[in-house]
Amino acid sequence: MIKIAPSMLSADFSMLRDELKSIEQAGADYLHIDIMDGHFVPNLTFGAPIVKAIRPHTTLPFDLHLMVTNPADYVEEYAKIGVEYFTFHQETVPHMHRLIQQIKANGMKAGVALNPGTPVSTLEDVAVDLDMILIMSVNPGFGGQSFIPRAVEKVKQAKILLETAGNKDAVIEVDGGINDITCIPIKDAGATLLVAGSAVFGAQDRAKMIESIRNN
């Protein structure tokens, strides 16, 4: 079963509570939350105070995507707020193994994200410990960019990597430029959790778009 995580980055921030209700009612499985620091990526979004403020206003589990240079500094804070997936970028961390253990010790699931220029093979030695591999299908920083087709091949590689490691439970998530068309090859390749920002929040009928991404 394919799960859909609309990205809050494309929501109307002036009415977040209503936006969350809207995607919850439209059939979303997770809320994808993009934390950007203006250093790792050339954009700044929001941090823990906002994530904490919205937590009581939706039943959707939080899928946190940290695009920050120092993700380890935020593990305890987000664990206290209550997030399901804590995903950091491979490119930001010299001690991936340690950080994965730290995330799990704090009761969250651990994900690692890969930029379009970062090979899947960099995760070989932590594959057994991961709860998620996040394949970026755009360069992180902004919503509304075009899907990079090379991501399809990387999803296949991630699937093999996890199988080789004997990890049957980890999720393969894809983020960036996903819509009711680009979702098709990505699902065929083995992705199980799809992020969609502009496609869902920009749709006339959000429920229909979520259903199309799930079933096309």
Ligand code: DX5
């Ligand atoms: C990009 C973010 C994405 C973004 C996706 O840096 O990580 O989650 O919001 O937006 P769309 O689906 O519009 O590409």
Ligand code: ZN
């Ligand atoms: Zn994201």
